[in-house]
Amino acid sequence: MNQASIRTPLGIATILGDEKGIQEIKVDDSTKESSEIPEILQTAISQLQEYFLGKRQNFELKLNPKGTDFQKKVWEELRNIPYGTTVSYLELSRNFGDEKAIRAVASANGKNPLWIVVPCHRVIGSDGSLTGYAGGLHRKKWLLDLENPPIQQSLF
Template identity: 50%
Template sequence: MTTDANTLWYDEWASPVGVLRLVADDECLREIWFPHGRHRQLQPPHWRHAAEPLARARQQLEEYFAGTREQFDLPLRPIGTPFQREVWWELARIPYGATISYGELARRIGQPAAVRAVGAANGRNPLPIVLPCHRVIGSDGSLTGFGGGLPTKRFLLSLESRVALGDLFGVEQRAR
């Protein structure tokens, strides 16, 4: 496919949490949109529909939802401020099946007083699931805002905890 430097590819995939729109440039995954996302945008005219450029991302998401993938191995290019990108890259370090608070996330990036700014950056994460913002919860353990909605956040955390608990009992327990 011949494209110019501004072309972005998109495809839609029917996931267990609804139809996700995946967006990539010629080299990297750029965005994942939830069906009713809080920050959903209009589709720019330079976007082109094509499944092939997003096949690897779709496959890894399928494996994640099947419980067979705990880490993503995709080239990523989220667009944001330097602060937002710092927060988003730290999200990738939260272990599968674990949760941390917004305060802990702020401490991990060396800015413990920036809890609200961290929360705002987390809420603007353009690559949810892959950069797992759903693993960030309130300091009291409550589920707080999530771009895909709290039911989706609850589903993702439940999926990860079921798979992680299954590992305690071995692969045979998970297969039942």
Template identity: 50%
Template structure:
């Protein structure tokens, strides 16, 4: 069975999806508007489905600046290349950024920078698999499925929280 729920957040509503065991998606407004109409058929809206309660608890703690690492059962399904990129994204520390080139090198495909960008854009579990922490080699923000303004917000949130922690 496939489940979904919506979570109000500082970034507007987030759509969470689950197969009843794993979190399979976390989508922002643009993706939510595309996905939600089709999900009404064959999907069940159920805020109590596993692992929604724990996901919501951890996301709320993240937005409050109290959580830096998520510990949730995830199932991000893609090609082997996409999954390698997503695993590398998951290893980017809170409050830090890397370039697409860095990710390409980490997965031993140094010439696949554009493919890394495409895989990054297809990440089904945003925020938790932190694709927002990837920037251009020149240090500039590049595209983000949730919109550049949300990427800016997430990076500023993590940077401010990391700075506060250093001076505490």
């Protein structure tokens, strides 16, 4: 398994992957940046950098996350949430096909191993509140603001 850590506006992102795909992307503040980037992770790192620069809305990466079949189905559903939009946990459960599975869907959402690429940050509470984000609510808010910048009003 190859690994690289890069600086992002939200902390150090660590990417793990091999020829089968990207297995994990996580962020924290304690990891050190990598001095060398394995070639197999170059595309993932480039796409993350483009996202943070506002130049990428969709990721085109081969993914290979570890999880149960149920979790993987939920993570695939998360990838259907368009850039700059949000859905509630209830809407996500309905889109998944079972409104009653809201707790299981929310749990799978919280175990998403592919930070940003599988956009679990786009899932909010039914009342519009920012709830539950493994990376911290400050990061969730930052990501949603990046994807939905305020519109500059004209002075004239």
